[in-house]
Amino acid sequence: MNRHSTSASFLPIGAARAGGTGPWRSLPFSSETEAQVSILTIARQNWRSILVFATIGLVCAGFYVATAPAIFTARTRIYIESRTSPVTARDTPNAGAPLEIAEVESQVEYIRSEKIALAAVRRLGLPPLQDLAVPSHPLVAKIREVVKALKALPHRLIGTEPPVRETAPVSPELSQARTLRENVEANRIGAAYVIEVGYSADNPTTAAAVANAVAEAYVSTELENRAQIWKVAGEWMLPRLKELQQRASQASREAQTYKAEHTIIDLGKRGLVGEQQVEELNTAVAAARAKTMDARAVRDQIRGLLDSDIADPGITEAFKDSVIIQLRRQYVDLVQRADDLKRRLGPDHEAVQAIQRDIQAAKQSLRTELERLAMSLDHDYEVAKAREDSMTAAFDALISKTLIMSNARVKAKELDRTAETYDQIYTNLLQRYIDAVNQQSYPQPSAHVITPATVPEAPSAPRGSLILLLGLFVGTGFGVSGAFARHWFDRTIRSPRQLTGHGLTCLAALPELRREPGFRAALALAQAHASEAQRPANVEAFKASAVRFMPQSVFVERLHSLKAHVLGSDRRGAVFAIGVTSVGSGAGKTLFASNFGQLLARVRSSAGRVLVIDADVRRATLSQINRATDQRGLLDVLAGRCCATEAVRPQPGEVRLLACGNRHPNDPHFSDLMTPEGVASVVGDERTTLDRVVVDLPPVDELPTLQPLLDSLDGLIIVVEAGRTSIDEVAAAVHDLESSGSTVLGIVLNKTSDGTAVRRGGLRSALRRWATAPRRPHDATQAAL
Numbered sequence: 001m002n003r004h005s006t007s008a009s010f011l012p013i014g015a016a017r018a019g020g021t022g023p024w025r026s027l028p029f030s031s032e033t034e035a036q037v038s039i040l041t042i043a044r045q046n047w048r049s050i051l052v053f054a055t056i057g058l059v060c061a062g063f064y065v066a067t068a069p070a071i072f073t074a075r076t077r078i079y080i081e082s083r084t085s086p087v088t089a090r091d092t093p094n095a096g097a098p099l100e101i102a103e104v105e106s107q108v109e110y111i112r113s114e115k116i117a118l119a120a121v122r123r124l125g126l127p128p129l130q131d132l133a134v135p136s137h138p139l140v141a142k143i144r145e146v147v148k149a150l151k152a153l154p155h156r157l158i159g160t161e162p163p164v165r166e167t168a169p170v171s172p173e174l175s176q177a178r179t180l181r182e183n184v185e186a187n188r189i190g191a192a193y194v195i196e197v198g199y200s201a202d203n204p205t206t207a208a209a210v211a212n213a214v215a216e217a218y219v220s221t222e223l224e225n226r227a228q229i230w231k232v233a234g235e236w237m238l239p240r241l242k243e244l245q246q247r248a249s250q251a252s253r254e255a256q257t258y259k260a261e262h263t264i265i266d267l268g269k270r271g272l273v274g275e276q277q278v279e280e281l282n283t284a285v286a287a288a289r290a291k292t293m294d295a296r297a298v299r300d301q302i303r304g305l306l307d308s309d310i311a312d313p314g315i316t317e318a319f320k321d322s323v324i325i326q327l328r329r330q331y332v333d334l335v336q337r338a339d340d341l342k343r344r345l346g347p348d349h350e351a352v353q354a355i356q357r358d359i360q361a362a363k364q365s366l367r368t369e370l371e372r373l374a375m376s377l378d379h380d381y382e383v384a385k386a387r388e389d390s391m392t393a394a395f396d397a398l399i400s401k402t403l404i405m406s407n408a409r410v411k412a413k414e415l416d417r418t419a420e421t422y423d424q425i426y427t428n429l430l431q432r433y434i435d436a437v438n439q440q441s442y443p444q445p446s447a448h449v450i451t452p453a454t455v456p457e458a459p460s461a462p463r464g465s466l467i468l469l470l471g472l473f474v475g476t477g478f479g480v481s482g483a484f485a486r487h488w489f490d491r492t493i494r495s496p497r498q499l500t501g502h503g504l505t506c507l508a509a510l511p512e513l514r515r516e517p518g519f520r521a522a523l524a525l526a527q528a529h530a531s532e533a534q535r536p537a538n539v540e541a542f543k544a545s546a547v548r549f550m551p552q553s554v555f556v557e558r559l560h561s562l563k564a565h566v567l568g569s570d571r572r573g574a575v576f577a578i579g580v581t582s583v584g585s586g587a588g589k590t591l592f593a594s595n596f597g598q599l600l601a602r603v604r605s606s607a608g609r610v611l612v613i614d615a616d617v618r619r620a621t622l623s624q625i626n627r628a629t630d631q632r633g634l635l636d637v638l639a640g641r642c643c644a645t646e647a648v649r650p651q652p653g654e655v656r657l658l659a660c661g662n663r664h665p666n667d668p669h670f671s672d673l674m675t676p677e678g679v680a681s682v683v684g685d686e687r688t689t690l691d692r693v694v695v696d697l698p699p700v701d702e703l704p705t706l707q708p709l710l711d712s713l714d715g716l717i718i719v720v721e722a723g724r725t726s727i728d729e730v731a732a733a734v735h736d737l738e739s740s741g742s743t744v745l746g747i748v749l750n751k752t753s754d755g756t757a758v759r760r761g762g763l764r765s766a767l768r769r770w771a772t773a774p775r776r777p778h779d780a781t782q783a784a785l
Contacts, residue, residue, distance in 0.1 A: 042487045043480070045494075045723065045753060050479030057475020058468060065464045069135045073460035074208035075198040076215045076453035077189070080107055081446045107447075108186045108195055111218050117181035119217035121173055124209060128172035132179045132210065135202050184214055194450070204456045211453035223445045234436035241429055248422035255415035262408040281395045288388040295381040302374040324369055331362040491726045498727055499747050504734060507717065507746035508562040510592070512753065513543050516553045525549075534652055537627055544594040544625045547602065548653050559599050566717075566745055567600075567692075576690075577683050578745070579615075579713040581697040582720065583729050588750040589719040590621040590696050597694040598653035609691040611648065613658040613682070615709060616698045617670045620660035626651055633661030637682055638673035644682050656690075658682070671705035676712075683712045700733040707740065715745040722752040 043050065110116065126132075136144075155162045170178075185198040197215050201207040338355045345352055493499060496506040513519060523542050526549045529535045536542035542549060547556055567575055580596070582589035593612065601610035613634060614622035623629045632647045637658075644658065651657045667673070683693055695713060697703060703710060710716070716737060720730055734744050 041494075041753065042483055046479070046483035046486065049486075050476060050483055053479030053482065054472055054475040057471040057473075057478065059471075060475075061468045061471020064137065064139070064471075065462050065467050067139065068137050068462040069202055070459035071134060071200050071202060071461040072204035072207045072456045072458075073185075073198050073200045074204065074211040074453040074456050075196055076211045076449060077451035078111075078195045078197060078215055078218065079448045079450045080104060080193045080195060081448075104188055104193060104195070108188055111186040111195065111197060111214065112181060112184060114177060114181055116214060116217050116221060117184065118174065118177040119221055120210065120213040121177045121180060123213045123217050123220075126176060128176075130176070132176055132183065132201065132206075134183050134200050180210065180214070184210075197453075199453075200460065208453045208455045212449075215449045215452070219445060219447050219449060222447050226444070226446060230436045234433060237429055237433045237436065241426065241433055244422060244426040244429060248419065248426045251415065251419035251422050255412065255419050258408075258415055259412050262412070278395075278398055281391065281398055285388070285391045285395050288384065288391050292381065292384040292388045295377060295384045299374065299377040299381050302370060302377055324366065324373070327362065327366040327369060331359065331366055334359045334362055491728060492723055493720055493725050493727050493730065493749060494722050495752070496749055499730070499749065502727055502731055504730065505744075505746035507565060507748050508558045509722075509749040509752045510558055510588075511554050512751040513546055513550075513553075513555055513591075515753070516550065516555060518550070518553075522550045537625070540591070541625045543591050544622075545598065545653055546591075547595045547598040556595070556599070559595060562748070563596070563599060566715075575692075575714045575745070577693040577695065577713045577715075579695045579697045579710065579716045581703060581716055581718055582699050583718060583725050583733050584699055584721070585619075587699075587719045587721040587725065589699075590616070590625070592717075592719050592748060592750060593694050593696040594622060594625065597655050597692075600692045600694070601654040603691075609689070610654075611656045611658060611690050611693045612651075613693065613695045614660040615695050615706065617660055617663075618698060618702070622657075622696045623659040626657055626659070628657060628659040630662070631659050633659030634682065635661035635663050635667070635670060635673065637661070638670075638675075638678040639664070639667050674706050674708045676708045679708045679712045683709075700737065703737070704740075710737075710740070710742050713742070715743045717745050717748055719748045719750050722749050 152162050180199075183200060185196075185200075187196055188194070189196050197211055197218075199207050199211040199214065201210065334355060338352060338359060341349065341352045341355060496509050499506040523536075523539065526534075526536050526542055526545075536545060536549075546553065547559065550556060566578075578596075580589050580593040597610050597612040612622070614620055615634060616622070617635065620629060623631075623633065628649065631649060632642050634647070636642050637644050637647050647661065648656045648658050663670070683695075695709070697706065697709075697716075700718070718730065718733060718737075730747060734747075737744050
């Protein structure tokens with residue numbers, strides 16, 4: 001008997017060894033693609049639980065919507081004006097600046113205050129026992145009662161009373177106000193100075209009335225607050241007005257007294273008297289000096305003419321005196337007549353001599369007149385000089401006096417400014433006091449109701465479509481979360497990687513037959529076969545002969561790969577007797593054993609030389625599928641009622657079947673029948689006439705009773721069901737079998753949902769095609785790095 005090592009005999013179908021490639025590692029999946037495929041796989045494997053949770057969430061949401069009371073919400077809008085203080089707004093800089101966000105938000109909180117709620121309740125005039133609370137859901141109320149009962153349960157168990165909190169008595173009006181405050185809604189609308197106030201109630205009329213009452217209470221309260229501000233301001237300003245009046249009067253008296261003591265006379269806009277006198281005297285001195293200089297200039301000019309020729313032509317231009325001008329004209333006429341007579345009569349003529357005497361007389365008259373004028377100018381100059389000297393002396397004296405009184409004038413100005421300041425403060429405060437008195441009777445509101453609340457026509461809660469959608473999403477979320485949690489904590493085998501990761505050899509990953517494309521068509525074709533002997537009795541019989549009915553399926557292709565790895569290229573290799581077992585029931589070991597045996601028998605040289613033995617005595621599934629439960633079989637051979645040649649029957653698919661057989665009442669337990677001699681007569685004697693023997697064994701936990709049969713086998717193949725068998729159970733089964741001396745050829749992962757068995761055209765197929773598509777050189781270089 002040949003024994004094989006499970007660690008190095010066969011390449012695992014589903015995971016390549018280090019440095020090699022295999023069917024499961026040939027696809028260059030990226031981590032992102034693997035994650036997407038894994039997520040889709042998890043969702044597809046748990047779609048039933050996800051659907052159940054989504055349905056539960058939808059049903060719960062529908063129940064809530066159906067049983068929840070209808071709630072109506074009425075809304076009103078209030079416009080907020082500037083919050084500048086009415087007392088200081090008149091002279092305050094930036095009084096018209098826009099409101100800050102904090103100011104508007106403060107008004108929102110003020111609307112939610114207990115003061116406004118109490119004012120709204122008083123404005124409504126509701127009965128004391130009327131409840132303004134929003135009715136809760138009956139289920140929520142029941143849960144609250146249960147929680148309250150659970151809290152009181154410990155006190156009941158120990159026989160004590162729960163502590164009672166002593167609370168101050170509350171009036172019905174205050175209780176209603178607190179309830180209204182808890183249920184009122186106030187929010188700012190965007191960036192506008194508008195606040196929306198809403199209230200919810202089970203009665204639409206009540207909701208509208210309460211919303212309007214809250215808005216009106218806020219506006220009236222603001223109006224009362226402003227009136228109170230004006231009143232307080234007026235009361236505060238009145239005594240200060242009297243005080244300022246007294247201070248202003250006292251400052252004015254002190255200024256007037258000081259001016260009288262120092263003879264400081266104020267002329268109003270013209271200034272003080274001393275300053276006015278200095279200014280006027282300075283002007284007079286300047287005028288006198290100008291007049292003196294003019295008189296001296298004219299006098300000097302006359303003196304110059306007297307010293308020179310008085311017949312100078314410029315004399316008439318310098319002096320505008322009519323006498324001098326007349327004399328000058330006579331003088332000029334005489335001179336012209338004398339020149340004319342000289343040319344005609346000669347210089348010695350008597351007429352010329354006579355006119356010369358007239359010229360001298362005219363010249364003497366002109367000089368006499370100029371001397372008289374010079375004397376008059378001298379007198380005028382002396383008078384102007386004396387006046388100038390007198391005014392200069394008076395100006396100097398006034399300047400000296402003004403300098404002496406400068407300190408007194410400075411202090412007088414200070415006193416005047418103090419008096420003016422007090423007077424201005426008193427005038428401003430008096431004007432504000434008048435405004436405060438006027439505003440007390442008619443204050444201006446700072447808020448206005450721009451949209452009153454109307455009776456709502458439709459309920460605002462519950463929102464059926466939104467709650468149903470939310471329930472669906474929540475249920476789906478719980479389902480998906482549960483699926484991922486199940487996958488995270490799940491130890492069951494779902495892919496060959498889990499086996500290879502634990503050092504186990506995965507021979508093949510077989511897809512579930514019913515998910516194979518064309519399964520239904522092949523089943524219908526097989527059931528309509530012309531030969532009744534070739535027709536499968538049922539679906540299980542069809543699956544047990546998938547090698548015959550679906551030779552091009554992925555299931556059969558992977559069986560071919562498994563055969564090549566297990567048996568090698570030698571038809572009569574060292575592996576002759578192969579046992580097929582499973583970890584737990586329902587893994588599909590019988591279907592695998594039947595199809596594997598038929599696959600081995602399809603070789604031309606092995607036709608009719610492959611024996612399939614049904615050794616699962618308790619279930620006899622293989623015998624039932626082949627309708628051989630009444631035939632003689634393994635138990636009959638072991639009991640000696642017949643030989644193996646008589647019990648073996650040919651079956652469709654070119655295999656020979658040794659059924660389970662029948663147990664007689666007098667037969668010992670089948671474990672006692674499994675003697676080495678009996679097993680050798682079944683298996684050992686057939687080595688010369690058969691090519692292979694495939695034994696359908698019971699599950700691993702029942703194999704200890706078949707130890708002689710296990711010793712006669714060359715190797716065991718363990719079939720596990722994907723998604724149901726734990727990796728720990730498989731590892732323990734392999735360890736137990738190898739500890740008992742059996743050779744484990746490898747693991748066959750059956751009923752997998754991964755691989756090409758998935759319908760084409762799906763998302764996972766597209767992801768696989770994308771992952772296996774040729775990459776560009778740049779991507780290939782990066783992948784190599």
